[in-house]
Amino acid sequence: MHRVADRRIKIAAARADFLRFGHAETQSVPGVVAASWQRSFSAGVDASTSQAVFHNDLDLTGRLMRCSEPVIARLSDEMAEMPLSIVLTDYKARILSRSETDKTIGTLLDDVSLAPGFNYAEASVGTNGIGTVLESGQPLYIVGPEHFLEHLQPFACAGSPIRDPITGRVEGVLDISCLIEDASPLMHSLVRSAAHEIERNLLADRSQRQQALFEEYVRVDSRNRGAVMAIGGTVVMGNAVAQSSFSPDEQWTIQEHARYLMISPGQPVDQIELSSGKVVHVRGKRVVMGPDVAGIVVVVEIVSEPAPVPVPASRLTLPLRRHRLKKPIPADSSAILHDAESLLGKRASSGVVTALTAGAPLLVLGEAGGGKVSLLAELYRQIVPLGRSVVFGAEQLNQHGVHSAINNDLISALARPTLYIFRNIDRFTEAATAELEAFLVTREAGAGGLAVTVSQPDLQADLAAARPYTALLQHFTTSVTVAPLRHRQGDLPDIVTRVLARRAGLRPATVSAGAMRVISRYPWPGNIRQLEEALDTALLTRPVGAIQAEDLPAYCHGGAPRLLSAIEAGERDLIVGALHKADGNRMRAAESLGIARSSLYRKLKTFGITVTDS
Template identity: 30%
Template sequence: MPDGLPERAGFADLQHSNVPDRLLASWQRSEDYGIPLDAVEPVFTGTDDLSSLFFQCGNEVLADLHRTLANEPVSMMLTDAEGVVLSRLSGDRSLLQALDDVHLAPGFGYAERDVGTNGLGLALADRVPTLVRADQHYSLSLCTFTCAAVPVLDPTSGRLEGSVNLTTWSRSSSDLLLALARSAASNTAALMQARSSGRSARHVPRGQVFRVEVPRLEPGSGTLHSLSDAWNAAVTHAERGMRAGGVVAAVGETGAGRATVLAQAARHLFPRDRILSASAPAPTDVQTWLGLWTPEVGKPHTAVIVRDVDLLPPWVAERLRDLVLRSGAEGSVPFAVTAERFEDIPTALASLVDTVVPVPSLRERPDDAMALAHHIAMRVRGRAVTFTPSAARALSGYDWPGNVGELTRVVGQLAGRMDVIDAKALPPEVLAGNTRHLSRIEAFERGEIVRVLGLDGLTMAEVASELGMSRATLYRKIAQYDIHMERD
């Protein structure tokens, strides 16, 4: 156990103590996710959108609370719905330093899936006010803190916007912590309602800036070893390049799995090493990006993958090249990059590349769709999810223009709320199947026909009526669009 960390009960001990069931459930999920017990590994994503109504109202409420508690050892934070810390206020320097040490700071994600059981992660997962005391945290590195968090819902739409989180030392009194968090969340929602006037509080989607992966098993991790020959050939190609000590570039469409090819190759060759995967930053995050992860380049037992280097400004690419050359990473430890096309990689980095690995898109390996779907569902649900034959046919028959990223979004949303996924639950564009040779209007029409055909209890006459066409036209369209669906 690291110095300075308090001892705490194990999972088995908690199960026999007076601990809320939902806290035990969170511990079980954390264990299933493969979260390490001794340290947290949050993802830094940056704070791209600080203009939302939620952020402005919440920050104003916390600023008022901060003025009241300026001399107290309490940190007040605002997070978005994904658990990314948007702002943090505290007058206690030692507390702030301790929070920095565990990356509980603006720009870092503290969702339960990333760091295990913690106050704000559990509040967002269960959408209820939550207090997590010292030894109730899953990670030992968080056992010096007590955290209270309350989710904030948009007063108009009911959409989850984020949370208010108050954190203090575990040795401090926490009796009023949850009450203060409740009050701040309530005041934030009230202020949002008073100022809404039609303004949207929806956040701009954010991509990960970096993630550190350690060699641990996760639910469903074995699934990806049984993919198509085309995928395995790309992984083998990358392995050969890494084994030779060269810099490898994986190229292909966005979302095809370029970084995953590199990570699997590195994991096969160096099973005990850390894998650090970094993506191109927003212009405002460049200096933070360079400072956060580049000290890792050249470290023993650390493989580095830089994603989307074709998006890097030339001067950043030059900084990165110089860093790789100075650190001796080239040829000693795995260093790899991804891009859509090799010719788009900045010259400074392209000059380092020894092996180029083309990564096939998902539509070029349709047999992988269901293996990936099961893997994605297992990661989201923590257990196996069933796909009906009709859903499997639809998922395998769709051309996935967004590649694995689109598949992850579709399956992840469904697996989060159902144990059996049927074709009826799939989006119309997926039901429409391979529409590359159809116009946008034809693709929409095909999707609508498939959707209505999937509704329970409708006769073909009723399907035709719902679609506003005759039965003869419906049958003609079914033949024209090559639609094959089982009907009860």
């Protein structure tokens, strides 16, 4: 007992020297603890004032919680006579659950924010039995003065990582915490044993999911002679036909699209074009286990293949290479999606072209600012070079009426082919909706031309509420969805080039690699319209030359999990500016802002700020 007390006194003295001088005699300090102190200091953790950050975006119904609950319940029953707490965290050190055997220990842990929702990562609260376990990747027993923060000194914590037995990835941490006077080295063995039991549950859970996926794959494969694939988590299976019919790149495209179908609403059936020019029909079946989708099994049929290119006999001895030539950007850069690289972008363009060519009324859906009108107008210009597009907004038609607007347009039309685009029909009044329906009936009766509407409704809710515009849906036989920008990452470089060409005009303006990395990481909730605004801001800072990361608006550098207030947005902008001026050095940025490094780190996490070198 005296040895333990003497050891803690030496560790406390070494910690005090470290906090005072930045270094200390570490012979009495375990190496993993000394390394953690150094990381905590470098991360800007203040030993006196740093606090855990709260998060509300936790997964409380996932596999980890499901597989841990019976183990934690058993452990709580077995340790009911000891005043301790059992804590489960995710892989980011965010506390998912806490179960205590004594109310007193629960109250004390509340005082130090060791409670559900709070983040105990080492970069936030220094050395502890959760964050340091994640940093070191090993089970640890952290007692009293080994903690970096002052207010954690009274506690002892034993933590163990929980690894996925298949992937080896750390899924979370199981921690047992109590007061120092109630601590025992046996806590270390106890928590490791419990963590291993959770890992066995994860294996059984994953095995059940994989077994269900495998059984469905075998069943579907036995009934089909074509290509069959199964995709779920890290598992990918394919029969011999799939392996021989598609190249590795084609298989990857099909697998990624199958993942998209797995989580999308509606039936998992689709037709897609691969990079080789093959068109394939994908028909899938989701494999469901309880509340979760374990995976999807798809049957892939080739609908058409590109015609082979004849090669002169004199060149047959040369190795053949296929080149896919990218179309040049048209002079009118208002076209944003028609040369899309992403599968969803290509689909939107293809669907619009098919409908416009057939002269069918077309319903176009998608989030605001996604480029729907630009897509329609440009594709119509390509299909009907002498035609024109006329756009009517909801506000205009609600005020002046559909008949009045169209009659005024017909006076100046000079009999040219016309595409009428009605924007946001879900915002039409009942009167405007009735006029538009009469217009659609007239054109369906043979008046010629096209009628196309654009909207971004919540169809399920709107149909249930019988909103006026839903009565128009019966007049459309074709609909196309323009996916939001965040789902078309492959299109971003081309879209940025087009937007910049339009916004900069004749000025020589480009985007640096660093700026493009920032653009690629941001989710763009406002879609192309927001991207245009961001590039406009950057062009004000750097009107010519290569736009750098620091030229983009501050919000592009972060992904805050909630809408910021005006004051918070201003604070975020100041922080981003200070970081850029300090070349990313957080210590100098904190000094220029007049705040502690720990405060800066908390704000970086709160605002989701990341700084990318240009």
